[in-house]
Amino acid sequence: MKKNFNYSLDYIFFFIGSFFALLCNLFLGYFSVEDLGLFNKSYAIFIILGHLFLFSSHENIVKNLPVTKDRVKYLSSIYFIVACCCVLSIFFLIFINAILSNNALFNEINLFFLIFAIPFFIINKVFFAVLNADKKFHLYFFLNCLRPILIFISLLILFYNNINISNVFVITEIILLILNMCIYKKFKIIIKINKLEFNIIKKIFIFNFLSLPHSLLSYSFLRIDIIVLSFFMSLEELGYYSLASMIIEGIYQLLTMMRDRLNPDIALKLYFKKYKLNLYYKKIFINVILFFIISLITYFIFFPLFSYFSNYDYALSKNIFLIISLGLFLFSISSSFEHIFLMNNKPHYQSLYIIFGNLLNIILNIIFIEKFGLYGAAYATSVSFLFLSLIIFIYASRVSKQN
Numbered sequence: 152m153k154k155n156f157n158y159s160l161d162y163i164f165f166f167i168g169s170f171f172a173l174l175c176n177l178f179l180g181y182f183s184v185e186d187l188g189l190f191n192k193s194y195a196i197f198i199i200l201g202h203l204f205l206f207s208s209h210e211n212i213v214k215n216l217p218v219t220k221d222r223v224k225y226l227s228s229i230y231f232i233v234a235c236c237c238v239l240s241i242f243f244l245i246f247i248n249a250i251l252s253n254n255a256l257f258n259e260i261n262l263f264f265l266i267f268a269i270p271f272f273i274i275n276k277v278f279f280a281v282l283n284a285d286k287k288f289h290l291y292f293f294l295n296c297l298r299p300i301l302i303f304i305s306l307l308i309l310f311y312n313n314i315n316i317s318n319v320f321v322i323t324e325i326i327l328l329i330l331n332m333c334i335y336k337k338f339k340i341i342i343k344i345n346k347l348e349f350n351i352i353k354k355i356f357i358f359n360f361l362s363l364p365h366s367l368l369s370y371s372f373l374r375i376d377i378i379v380l381s382f383f384m385s386l387e388e389l390g391y392y393s394l395a396s397m398i399i400e401g402i403y404q405l406l407t408m409m410r411d412r413l414n415p416d417i418a419l420k421l422y423f424k425k426y427k428l429n430l431y432y433k434k435i436f437i438n439v440i441l442f443f444i445i446s447l448i449t450y451f452i453f454f455p456l457f458s459y460f461s462n463y464d465y466a467l468s469k470n471i472f473l474i475i476s477l478g479l480f481l482f483s484i485s486s487s488f489e490h491i492f493l494m495n496n497k498p499h500y501q502s503l504y505i506i507f508g509n510l511l512n513i514i515l516n517i518i519f520i521e522k523f524g525l526y527g528a529a530y531a532t533s534v535s536f537l538f539l540s541l542i543i544f545i546y547a548s549r550v551s552k553q554n
């Protein structure tokens with residue numbers, strides 16, 4: 152009974168966060184499709200660069216912290232690497248701000264905000280990962296739920312004061328960092344860098360390096376279409392597409408929420424050779440049911456109502472949503488095991504899998520956008536979801552038989 156309540160509370164946090172993420176897009180989409188396109192373009196660049204400099208440290212924590220023998224030395228080594236990544240990100244962002252501010256991809260975006268937002272984002276993601284690895288799921292999902300709420304509040308303030316909306320991420324990450332520090336102090340979680348050992352740092356670095364392509368590309372997978380479209384389409388067209396893409400990402404995050412809860416358990420079962428696929432059939436079924444319910448509500452209720460009350464016709468967004476959701480259906484079955492390669496200590500496999508998926512997505516986007524426009528980007532993402540889902544499920548089944 153208590154376990155079911157815990158799951159329910161985590162889903163409540165998720166739905167609250169998703170609601171406010173939706174509100175951000177609805178608010179901008181109601182007044183201006185162009186601003187909606189700019190917001191999602193800024194967010195895509197922010198997330199991709201943030202995970203590049205995060206250097207897969209959050210995935211290392213979820214995989215290794217539950218089974219580490221010396222927690223102090225391990226976390227100190229992780230924090231040291233994270234500190235180096237933060238410094239490196241600041242120098243890199245100052246450099247690109249100086250030479251790429253007029254580039255087509257970064258045009259109309261305030262690049263200066265990235266210099267402050269991304270280091271804070273990196274630290275927050277690492278703190279979140281420690282809470283996840285320690286199975287403090289309520290805090291983990293609560294803090295994740297706060298991010299879209301804070302973005303929405305910041306968006307309201309900046310929009311009505313005619314300030315570049317890309318600055319919302321700076322405000323959000325600073326507030327989250329303050330909350331993280333308070334939580335860490337309350338639960339006495341280690342936040343100091345001491346007792347550094349070269350061998351531990353070396354092992355962490357190798358694991359992170361091998362899994363970096365996955366860490367970076369898994370978060371960019373749902374944003375590749377937006378980045379590619381930004382070279383070919385106007386902000387207005389990008390706005391129509393990004394509304395559908397944002398809702399798809401919300402459903403995707405719901406599916407990965409189950410994955411985040413299962414990762415520490417899967418890591419332990421693999422460590423002790425007790426992993427079996429059939430232990431998780433019930434969780435898979437829950438994901439599939441949730442996917443169907445949310446998809447049907449979105450398609451038949453949300454899009455018609457939003458088009459009716461807003462100043463724009465979002466029928467195009469509705470069709471794009473339908474195309475991508477067809478590919479996402481199979482992913483709803485396999486998503487709980489998306490990190491099975493990492494949990495099985497095969498970070499290079501995880502990276503190869505996501506590199507293939509992203510290359511496929513990029514190639515299909517370039518080919519299909521030229522032929523089908525906005526629908527082409529949706530076709531590309533849907534087909535890519537299909538291939539990735541098959542790879543995950545085949546490998547998860549294979550590992551289950553070996554155990």
